Amino acid sequence: MGVRDIAVVTGASSGIGEATARRLAKEGFHVVLAARRADRLIKIAEELAGTAIVCDVTSDASVAALAAAVAELDGRVTLLVNNAGGAIGTDYVEAGAVADWQAMFDVNVLGTLRVTQAFLPALVDSGAGTVVVISSTAGLIVYEGGGGYAAAKHAQTALTETLRLELCGRPVRVVEIDPGMVRTDEFALNRFGGDPDKAAAVYAGVAEPLVADDIADCVAWVATRPHHVNIDRLVVRPLAQAAQHKVHRVTS
Known part of the structure; x- marks a missing residue:
């Protein structure tokens, strides 16, 4: 019997992270679900026969504890999905709160940095590692009211592209997935401070926005290609969204 492959998924307690964890479990990975909400995390992990580890990606100590706990598991870490992230507000640059920008940068960019650094040694040692970064089309183009989020996602994209260059010659693939309009239970709601009407307005009139399972399907596809195949960037939007503004x- 071979060594089992471990996939670590951050932000796994809801939305894209939860859907990705469920899909990877079906693909045969032992999934480590990492997020801040212990109750949701434990419930999902039990359903998947996975491992739940409470982790805040904005904390150096918490990420270090996550890596240490995973190192004690039986298996090899071959897949890391950096999914934890989010947007706060839609203020124009002239009115944007520095604290909001800082929070978005910390979770989207520095969170990805912390977790990737923590797991790179194991991914290299596996001989067949893959890092997947869930960024956004906001990391490729800007739009009014999205300055803070787009700035963070542009930085996350720069991190991902740089990492791929720096790992050239080592057995770790680096994949960026950039979703457009994805309707989940919490993303827009969190962005608008819990206002359900504002959150619903984002998707008003859009018959079929993407859903979390669509992005999970993308993660599973890139992760299960033969290891010599690296999908550098996958941009995915619903049919109704031709571009960020269209x-x-x-x-x-």
Whole structure:
């Protein structure tokens, strides 16, 4: 019987992270689910026969504890999915709160940095490692009211591209997935401070936005290609969204 492959997924207690954990478990990975909410995390992990580890990616100590706990598991870490992230507000640059920008940078960029640094030795040692970074189309183009989020996602994209260059010659693939409009239970709600009407307005008239399972499907696909195949960047939008500003909406 071979050594089992371990996949570590951050932000795994809901949305894209939860869907990705569920899909990777079906693909045969032993999934380590990492997030801040212990109750949700434990419930999902039990359903998947995975491992739940509470982790805050904005904390050096918490990420170090995550890596140490995973190192005690039976198996080899071959996949890391940097999914933890998020957006706060839609203020224009002239009115943007520095604290909001800092929080977005810390979770999206420095969170990815912390976790990637923590698991790179294990991924290299596996001989067949893959790092997947869930960024956004906001990391490729800017839009009004999205300065802070786009700045963080542009930085995350720069981190990912640089990492791929620096790992050239070592057995670790680096994949960036950039979703467009994805409807999940919490992303827009968190962005608008819990206002359900503002959150719903983002998707108003869009018959079929992407859902978390669509992105999980992308993660599973890139992760299960033959290891010599590196999908550098996968941009995925719903049919209704031709570009960041071009969205077909049906009015009743």
